[in-house]
Amino acid sequence: MKNTGLALKPLSATTGVEISGVDLRAPLSDADAADIRAALNAWGVVFFRDQALEPEHQLAFARAFGTVEVRSHPTSMGQVDGHPELAVIRREPTDGRNTGGFWHTDQCFLPDPPLGSVLYAKQLPTRGGDTMFAHMGAACAALSDGLRDMLRGLRAVHVRLNYHGIDGRAQWGVTADELAHYAEKYAGIEATHPVIGRHPESGQEILYLNPIYTDRFEGWTRAESQPLIQHLCARATRPENICRFRWEDGSLAMWDNRAVLHYALDDYPGETRVMQRCVVLGPWLHPPGSA
Ligand SMILES: [Fe+2]
Incomplete structure (x- = not known):
């Protein structure tokens, strides 16, 4: 494949597009980028399919x-030997649960969450794991x-520990010892972030919260906040507003962590799934x- 002309195939009405016509082993041309x-x-x-990437190719793309x-x-993630920027997201049959099996954005509990994430499939189950x-x-x-x-006037508090347990109660698949x-x-x-922000490139207003890490609105109790947070997240994740990506060997995804929630399905009992993320x-x- 040569870097000649991209073709775009949207996966849904609002979310996700598959791009073909580019080999990510080669440096991206300015036009393709x-x-x-x-x-x-x-x-x-x-999303990109049928790539054959080494760690340096994934990093160059990112x-x-x-x-x-x-x-x-x-963090609890491992890393690729010689590439500390690349995390290994591994789910083994003996693990209590997978990583990211909730609607969430990455690192929303930090003061400066990342712009995006780049995920590459390394080992896939025979079915499931979308x-x-x-x-x-x-x-x-x-x-x-x-x-x-x-909502434009509100800020929300995002709490790291909620992924494992809330108010001392462990999430499903987490033992009491693990929670401790x-x-x-x-x-x-x-970290506390505005509930609505304006995307720096598209100019679009974005609803920034998720049902797992978003604990409460600033100045509100958790009990007061959760009904509205869960209502907003349920609306945001209606089937009409989502896409679902079926991974294959050689698939790579990059998402805008400011603009989308994601959810890794945990539906491949007895199998192993390994992904590489930066x-x-x-x-x-x-x-x-603001403008
Ligand atoms: Fe994630």
């Missing part, structure tokens, strides 16, 4: 969009004017109301 960036801005997540993060915060994405720009646009107006371990490891890791740093959502 601009087209892929435009597709990412429009659809929130881009660097076309920003600075690749070298991990600086505590990833779903939901576009939070489309979700924001679908709200009533009154609700959207109210994570409670210590992730103590105090949380995250890209870049400009964050602008405050609501």
